[in-house]
Amino acid sequence: MINQQLTDLILSLTKTEKRYFKIHARTSKTSKTLVKMFEAIENNPDIGKMQLQKELRLNSEENVAVAETRLHALILKNLRNFHSGASQSIELNNLIIEIEILYQKRLFKNCMKLITKAKKLATLQSNHIALLSLLKWESFIEKEEGKYLHRSQEKLKAILESEQKVIRDYSRQTEYKYHTFNLLLLSKNKAIASLNKEISQYDEMIAEGLFDVKPEHTIDDKAYILNFMGMYHMSKGNFPACLNCYIELIDIIEQSPRKNLLKSNEYFLALNNLLLMQAMNKKFGDFSNTLRKIYAQFKNLQAYQALLFNVTRNYELGIYCEIGEAEKGFKILPEITRELKKYGSETYEINKLLFYLNIAIMYLFNQKYKESIYWLNEFLNDYSIKKNDVTSNIYYYGHIINMIVHFEAGNYDSINYLYNESVSNLKKIRPISKFDSTILAFIKASVKNEYEFQKQKDTAFRELKSKLEDIVTNPNESISLHFFDFFAWIDSHLTGQPIAAIIRKKNQSEGA
Secondary structure, eight states, X not given: OOOHHHHHHHHHOOXXXXXXXXXXXXXXXGGHHHHHHHHHHHHOTTOOHHHHHHHHTOSOHHHHHHHHHHHHHHHXXXXXXXXXXXXXXXXXXXXXXXXXXXHHTTOHHHHHHHHXXXXXXXXXTTOHHHHHHHHHHHHHHHHHHSTTOHHHHHHHHHHHXXXXXXXXXXXXXXXXXXXXXXXXXXXXXXXHHHHHHHHHHHXXXXXXXXXXXXXXXXXXXXXXXXXXXXXXXHHTTOHHHHHHHHHHHHHHHHHOOOTTGGGSHHHHHHHHHHHHHHHHTTOHHHHHHHHHHHHHHHTTOGGGHHHIIIIIIHHHHHHHHHHTOHHHHHHHHHHHHHHHHHTGGGSOHHHHHHHHHHHHHHHHHTTOHHHHHHHHHHHHHOHHHHHHHTTOHHHHHHHHHHHHHHHHHTOHHHHHHXXXXXXXXXXXXXXXXXXXXXXXXXXXXXXHHOOSSHHHHHHHHHHHHHHXXXXXXXXGGGGGGGTOOHHHHHHHHHHOOOHHHHHHHHHHHHHO
């Protein structure tokens, strides 16, 4: 099999990058075989080593392996040249390389000219490591050119002070970065006890002003601070404050003079966090605008295709489930199922759970119970996910939604078995809440009672609704409603309206 890293690299190239590579690689006679190898893999990514050896007329598989290594290096070399002016980071790295070459040639004036240019770029990018490297070369030149001069002594002292300031700034930024990643990992891993403990410590740090955005902060400092504060407010359930953090962050990024920042991972993730918060705050008009902006900005960037699916499409489907947009959600299901196959190896396990569950909910909304059960089986039977994320709330609520779908599908013979299996699995994850046990017990009892008349069934659903309304007066019991609108399910039986229509009307009135 061909080196997968080489295949992935070739497949990631844009049409323009491929054309640039072929034109420049062909200028060298020694690269002709490598260009042929490139085109063979480009045309058939699954090509085997034996077939490639035959097409390239190489003597052995060992020679194929050598050619793979050389081709990988040649592609990267051409990509460096192609992108040399497209990215300020690459431009800065190239300048540092050129500075070292000029220094070795003892062309110090030429060297200082590039250092001045590079320092402007490094400052614009808040690249502390590059600034330290440039200050190092500046001090070397000063020692070479200003030997035994008093002026040189003063200059070296000024360089030292600059280095110390850069180190202080970098230290401050790494602290912001640590707290941001720390809070992110705690929230993602559902470590509730640890999260609450850390949040109480962060309460004090925030009160002391550690996470206040200040004029002297760089873009990177502000990004870490605002991302941290967004997650902090999210953990507190303060969605309006979280939304404001991402609005401010987007504004900072969009006003920045930094080149290509609007095509960066920072901007992509900030837009997606904004998208999620707009939905959480019932800003559905803003949500639609942000969704269009994300696709317009990133859909033509090859490197972001998998991320657009894993993050944006995941949020989009989840939000359609949340707000009852059954038609919009159902419309994108065929594309999602295709892309699950295409990007399966690049899809995070927790994202697979979300996709499976939300696809099942969308089919439930559209009363396609057979399809919904299929995706719930994918959700519940994926052993690798179950093993790694068994404590996840998503996995917990998947069992309850599975019971509801089987009930709606009329699979009454399976309900007792599913009830016992669900209760057993839920207890492994965490204690079953009163809200959830009431729903499960109702479904089990409903099947057993087999209501003869609609009136009896309506009475039972009204009693269930009344019980649940009393239960959710305890805030600790309302968490279930963040995963599925169980009241909309009950009301659909009482009114005859689809679940999604009830959810949609409720959200429209709340967002008005």
